[in-house]
Amino acid sequence: MPDILLTTLNAKYIHAAFGLRYLLANLGELKARAGIAEFDINQRPLDVAEQILARNPRIIGFGVYIWNVTQTTEVISAIKRVRPEIIIILGGPEVSHETSGQRIVELADYVITGEADLKFAEVCARLLNPLEATSPLPKVIPADLPDFAKLALPYDLYTEDDIAHRIIYVEASRGCPFTCEFCLSSLEVPVRQVPLPAFLEHLQRLLDRGVKQFKFVDRTFNLNVNVSKAILEFFLARYQPGHFFHFEMIPDRLPETLHESIAAFPPGALQFEVGVQTFNEEVGGLIKRRQNYDRLEDNFRFLRTNTGVHIHADLIVGLPGESVESFAAGFNRLIGLGPQEIQVGILKRLRGTPIVRHDLDWQMIYNPHPPYEILQNKLIDFATMQKLRRFARYWDMVGNSGNFVATTPLIWEGDAPFEAFMRWSEWLHGKTRRTDSIALLRLMELMFEFLTVEKRLDARAVAEALWSDYKRGGRHDKPGFMKDYLTEDVIKSESRSKASLPKRQARHLV
Numbered sequence: 438m439p440d441i442l443l444t445t446l447n448a449k450y451i452h453a454a455f456g457l458r459y460l461l462a463n464l465g466e467l468k469a470r471a472g473i474a475e476f477d478i479n480q481r482p483l484d485v486a487e488q489i490l491a492r493n494p495r496i497i498g499f500g501v502y503i504w505n506v507t508q509t510t511e512v513i514s515a516i517k518r519v520r521p522e523i524i525i526i527l528g529g530p531e532v533s534h535e536t537s538g539q540r541i542v543e544l545a546d547y548v549i550t551g552e553a554d555l556k557f558a559e560v561c562a563r564l565l566n567p568l569e570a571t572s573p574l575p576k577v578i579p580a581d582l583p584d585f586a587k588l589a590l591p592y593d594l595y596t597e598d599d600i601a602h603r604i605i606y607v608e609a610s611r612g613c614p615f616t617c618e619f620c621l622s623s624l625e626v627p628v629r630q631v632p633l634p635a636f637l638e639h640l641q642r643l644l645d646r647g648v649k650q651f652k653f654v655d656r657t658f659n660l661n662v663n664v665s666k667a668i669l670e671f672f673l674a675r676y677q678p679g680h681f682f683h684f685e686m687i688p689d690r691l692p693e694t695l696h697e698s699i700a701a702f703p704p705g706a707l708q709f710e711v712g713v714q715t716f717n718e719e720v721g722g723l724i725k726r727r728q729n730y731d732r733l734e735d736n737f738r739f740l741r742t743n744t745g746v747h748i749h750a751d752l753i754v755g756l757p758g759e760s761v762e763s764f765a766a767g768f769n770r771l772i773g774l775g776p777q778e779i780q781v782g783i784l785k786r787l788r789g790t791p792i793v794r795h796d797l798d799w800q801m802i803y804n805p806h807p808p809y810e811i812l813q814n815k816l817i818d819f820a821t822m823q824k825l826r827r828f829a830r831y832w833d834m835v836g837n838s839g840n841f842v843a844t845t846p847l848i849w850e851g852d853a854p855f856e857a858f859m860r861w862s863e864w865l866h867g868k869t870r871r872t873d874s875i876a877l878l879r880l881m882e883l884m885f886e887f888l889t890v891e892k893r894l895d896a897r898a899v900a901e902a903l904w905s906d907y908k909r910g911g912r913h914d915k916p917g918f919m920k921d922y923l924t925e926d927v928i929k930s931e932s933r934s935k936a937s938l939p940k941r942q943a944r945h946l947v
C-alpha cells in the first residue's frame with residue numbers, strides 16, 4: 438500500500454495521465470512509497486473514492502483539470518467525510534489560478550499552483566516528516582518553474598499496458614512566447630526546452646518497446662526550428678508503417694529548413710494541430726494574437742500540396758469583436774485551404790486567462806460551470822450561440838469524423854460552406870433534436886434526404902458519394918435506402934482506409 442497516491446480522472450481511458458507520471462518520476466526517495474491510480478470521468482465518483490480508499494494512502498495528490506473538476510470535487514468530498522485525516526493535495530491548471538472561492542480548494546488540505554514536478558516531492562517530504570518542519574505549510578503553495586535539466590523524465594513509467602492501449606504523450610518543450618488572451622500558456626511562462634540528447638534516448642526506448650503513435654504536448658512545436666528538425670529527422674530515420682506523430686504548430690512559422698523533412702514522411706504519418714483561431718485581424722489584435730495571414734496561407738498550401746500531413750486546424754467561436762459574419766468568412770477561408778479537419782471550438786473562459794478584460798466592453802457572458810463556455814456576447818446572442826454550438830458539434834460528427842469525406846462538400850455545392858452547413862445543421866437538429874450522438878446509418882439516411890430533397894442534388898451522385906464514404910470504414914453491407922441508386926460497378930469499386938493509422942485520420946486519407 439503506497440503512502441502517497443497520485444490520481445486523476447482522465448477524460449477517456451486512452452488518455453494516460455502524463456502529469457502524474459512526471460510527479461512520480463520526480464519523487465526521489467519517496468518514489469518507492471508512491472503509486473498511481475487512474476480513473477476516467479465516466480466512473481461514478483463514489484466508486485472512484487472507494488478504490489482510492491482501498492489503497493489506504495496517507496497523502497493523495499489529485500490532478501485537477503477543466504474536464505474533471507466537477508467529478509473530482511465529488512470524489513474528494515466523499516473521501517474527506519469518510520477519512521478526514523487523509524491529506525489531500527491538489528495540482529493542475531484548474532486550481533493554479535483564482536483559487537479562492539473554489540469548492541474543491543476548500544475541501545483540500547493543500548494546493549500546489551504552477552508546475553509541481555519538484556514541489557510535490559518537497560511538500561510530501563515535509564508532510565511525512567512533520568517533526569523536521571520548522572514552520573507550517575501555507576494552504577496554497579506556488580511552485581517555482583522547474584529547470585528542465587533537473588527533471589527526471591517520466592517515459593519509463595509508461596507500462597506495457599499503456600503502450601498497447603493508450604495515447605503516449607511526450608514533451609520536448611514547455612511554455613509559449615505568445616500572448617493569446619484566451620490561453621493559459623500565454624501567462625508569461627518562458628519557453629524551456631528539454632535536454633535533447635536525453636529526450637531522444639527516451640524516444641528511442643519507447644520505439645524499442647513498440648510505441649507507434651506519439652502525441653507531443655508542446656504548445657508550439659515549431660518554435661525552435663533546430664530542435665523540431667532534429668526530432669522530425671530522428672523519427673524519419675526510424676519510420677515504420679503505422680507510425681503516427683502529432684504536433685501542435687503555430688501556422689505562420691514553417692521555415693524552409695523544415696520543408697524537406699516534413700515532405701519526406703509518408704501520407705498520414707504526421708498530424709499538425711494548427712491553431713488559426715480567427716482570420717479577423719482586428720479580433721486578433723484585441724486578443725493579442727497577431728499572425729501573418731499570407732505566410733499562414735502559404736504554409737497551408739505547402740502542407741496540402743507537397744506533403745502528406747494531416748492538418749487539424751482550430752477556429753474559435755465567440756471571441757470579442759468576432760461577429761457571426763466575420764466567423765463565417767474565416768470558416769469559408771479555412772475551408773478553401775483544405776485542412777482535413779477543422780475544430781470549431783467555443784470560447785472558454787479559463788481561470789487565470791486575461792480574456793476577462795473584455796467582459797465589460799464586449800458583454801461577454803460565460804457559463805459559470807466547467808468548461809466555462811461563452812453563452813453570449815455583444816455581437817452574438819444566446820440563441821445564435823446555441824446554433825453555432827450545434828454547428829460545431831455536427832461539424833465534428835460530419836466534417837471531422839472522416840465518415841463523410843466525399844459527401845460533406847456536397848452540402849455546400851454551389852453555396853458558401855459556412856452558410857450551407859449551418860442550413861444543414863439546423864435542418865438536422867429539427868429532425869433529431871439531439872447533438873450527442875446519431876447512429877452512422879441514420880445520419881447517412883438523413884444526409885441523403887437533405888441533399889436530395891432539400892438541396893435537390895442528383896440522388897445517384899449523392900448515393901455514390903455516401904457509398905464510397907461508407908466503404909472507406911471497411912463496411913460492405915448496402916444500406917437499404919440507397920440500393921436503388923447504386924450500380925454494380927460502383928458497388929464493386931475499392932475504397933479502403935489505411936488500417937494501421939488512427940481510424941479517423943485513416944478515413945481522411947483515401
Ligand code: SF4
Nearest residue numbers: 613615617620623656
Ligand atoms: S494559443 Fe497557442 S500560440 Fe497562443 S499563447 Fe496559447 S499556446 Fe501560445
